[in-house]
Amino acid sequence: MILARQYCAEHWADGYLWPINHQPRSGAANIYDQLLKGYDYLVNNAYTSPDTIYKVVARWQPGCTLKTYFKGDTILTNPDSIFISGDTTGQTNSYYTDEWDDLFLLHEYGHHVMHRCAAIPPAMGSHYWFKSYPADTGIGYGEGWPTMFAGVVTGNNYIIDTRGMIGDPNDTTAYFNIENPWDFRVIPPFPSPADSFEGGPYCEGAVCGALWDIYDATDEIPYPSYPDSLNGVWFPDTALADSLTMDFDEIWNISDNYEWLGHHCWTIHDFLKGWGKYHYDHQFGLNQIVLHHRILWDVPAAPVGLQANYDPGIPGVVLTWLKNIEPDLYKYFIYRKFDYPESSFVKIGAPFPTLDTNFTDTNVEIGKSYWYAVTAMDSASNESELSDSVLVRLALYEEVDNPIGTGYNNATRIIRYLYRGRGYELLLAFSSEGNVKCVSSSDEGVTWSQSQVIGQGQFPTLVLDSGDNPCCLFGRWVGPSGFGSAQLYYTKFINNHWTTPTLLMSVDSVYIGIPEYAIPAPSASIDSQDTIHVTWMSPMGQEYIHRFAVWYGNLYAFDTVPVFNYVQLDTIWVYESSPCPALAIDGLQTTHVVYET
Numbered sequence: 001m002i003l004a005r006q007y008c009a010e011h012w013a014d015g016y017l018w019p020i021n022h023q024p025r026s027g028a029a030n031i032y033d034q035l036l037k038g039y040d041y042l043v044n045n046a047y048t049s050p051d052t053i054y055k056v057v058a059r060w061q062p063g064c065t066l067k068t069y070f071k072g073d074t075i076l077t078n079p080d081s082i083f084i085s086g087d088t089t090g091q092t093n094s095y096y097t098d099e100w101d102d103l104f105l106l107h108e109y110g111h112h113v114m115h116r117c118a119a120i121p122p123a124m125g126s127h128y129w130f131k132s133y134p135a136d137t138g139i140g141y142g143e144g145w146p147t148m149f150a151g152v153v154t155g156n157n158y159i160i161d162t163r164g165m166i167g168d169p170n171d172t173t174a175y176f177n178i179e180n181p182w183d184f185r186v187i188p189p190f191p192s193p194a195d196s197f198e199g200g201p202y203c204e205g206a207v208c209g210a211l212w213d214i215y216d217a218t219d220e221i222p223y224p225s226y227p228d229s230l231n232g233v234w235f236p237d238t239a240l241a242d243s244l245t246m247d248f249d250e251i252w253n254i255s256d257n258y259e260w261l262g263h264h265c266w267t268i269h270d271f272l273k274g275w276g277k278y279h280y281d282h283q284f285g286l287n288q289i290v291l292h293h294r295i296l297w298d299v300p301a302a303p304v305g306l307q308a309n310y311d312p313g314i315p316g317v318v319l320t321w322l323k324n325i326e327p328d329l330y331k332y333f334i335y336r337k338f339d340y341p342e343s344s345f346v347k348i349g350a351p352f353p354t355l356d357t358n359f360t361d362t363n364v365e366i367g368k369s370y371w372y373a374v375t376a377m378d379s380a381s382n383e384s385e386l387s388d389s390v391l392v393r394l395a396l397y398e399e400v401d402n403p404i405g406t407g408y409n410n411a412t413r414i415i416r417y418l419y420r421g422r423g424y425e426l427l428l429a430f431s432s433e434g435n436v437k438c439v440s441s442s443d444e445g446v447t448w449s450q451s452q453v454i455g456q457g458q459f460p461t462l463v464l465d466s467g468d469n470p471c472c473l474f475g476r477w478v479g480p481s482g483f484g485s486a487q488l489y490y491t492k493f494i495n496n497h498w499t500t501p502t503l504l505m506s507v508d509s510v511y512i513g514i515p516e517y518a519i520p521a522p523s524a525s526i527d528s529q530d531t532i533h534v535t536w537m538s539p540m541g542q543e544y545i546h547r548f549a550v551w552y553g554n555l556y557a558f559d560t561v562p563v564f565n566y567v568q569l570d571t572i573w574v575y576e577s578s579p580c581p582a583l584a585i586d587g588l589q590t591t592h593v594v595y596e597t
Helices: 002-008 026-043 102-117 139-152 204-217 249-259 268-279 283-292
Strands: 011-013 054-060 069-071 080-084 158-161 172-176 305-313 317-322 329-338 347-352 360-363 369-378 389-394 413-420 423-432 435-441 452-456 458-464 470-478 483-494 502-511 523-528 531-539 547-556 565-573 581-586 591-594
Touching: 026 054, 026 102, 069 102, 069 523, 069 565, 080 102, 080 317, 102 139, 102 158, 102 249, 139 158, 139 204, 139 369, 204 249, 204 268, 204 283, 249 268, 268 283, 305 389, 317 369, 329 360, 329 413, 347 360, 423 458, 423 470, 435 470, 452 470, 452 483, 483 531, 502 531, 502 547, 531 581, 547 591
Parallel strands: 054 080
Antiparallel strands: 069 080, 158 172, 305 317, 317 360, 329 347, 329 369, 369 389, 413 423, 423 435, 435 452, 458 470, 470 483, 483 502, 523 531, 531 547, 547 565, 581 591
């Protein structure tokens, strides 16, 4: 009793016990004993860890007339709660689960397990063992799984709810037989003969029975005969059999790990998809079990032949695919995701009749890329796996007048850099109409962003520092068309924008001559210490229009205010050739400059 008093004392508020005259205190010990069975089964068998399953508080007091229910805390560092009725006399509510209903207590603990390890299906309302709730699809699995769990933990296939005091001659005990879900007794006003059992994927009794038959060692070959027609679908029970003895490992692995479209199992159909995903086989035996419980599971094949093309005349992405051949096919679903790693498929639009094998997505943006996939669903709500996905890139192209490329130098440059930690992008710098511009692509150069002006100038070159920050150097002519200044500029892309270009050096009062020679066309590289090395050439004066200087300079990429060191390497005469110098750094960090004289 020490443990019972320490961990299970009746609480009227956190940290306080109920007065001693509230008896019997043994109810707390029984609650503790049942919940501990569920905890020990999972932790001792290494299905989960104490940190994952965490804590649950049983909130109970003798005489409490509140209904028993589970409440999961949205903050996972807080314990969940199970509120338990103390109305053991049945005088207030003869149908409430109380502290002596052992397997129902474990059923509530099963909700705690789902909440901590696999998430409870959403939108679960009122429910009864024998009824189907197709409008509230989470009920069947969300209630059936915890009841199956109670049976697994105790080895008992009878879930008993004592409606009065133990030993009461007028007891109205209710029970569910999870080995045979047709065998149950509930209180009035509901009937309880076998023909009132509805079964199907959204009936908790059917889902519980199917999961139990997958688990248990008691085979039924063949199943006993029950009413075998449901909505015109024939269920030949005498031809079906429970031949599986899988134990709990497979059930737990699917429940704990399998995800369908970003969530754990919310329906028995999700569970069955997980069964196929993990290749647990025994397909014939599994089909026999689910069919017996009126769960049709002949999952449609994933649609094939999916094609997607952008039609600018609509505008929108037009999808087409081949029609499935299943006779009971009901509808298709369209899924879409963006083309970056953290995106996942989401359902778009409404379901589409089976006669339609096309869809147009008009909710798209130029410059973005989208993945599409399609699923098929039959009349029993079995949804196929996703079809093969297809990618559509909505290219953004920009008309550029008279772009200056690499015809005269090697300055126009594409580099690859890590953008905001999301993924790698290509970066291209070029000049057009006196401006240096930059565009980027996140899909290997298929589509490009709209250009951004870096500064006034021509002949840009790009390097990438160790912080994945692009750095750009470019030339500019300042002055009239004849005489002026040949200048070299530097800017850097940091904090999501290009810095104001910094003038590194200027050769003044020179004759422009041939512009593609006179305007500095830098060639640059960066070493392992983030020093940027650059070479270029410029005119030397007004009297010798064919005389040029070859320059070399360097700066540190992480200087807030760049300090540029430069020196003239050589003097060359240029007539008809294209002698723009080139620079490279080898593996020994030695800088090489090559030019033509």
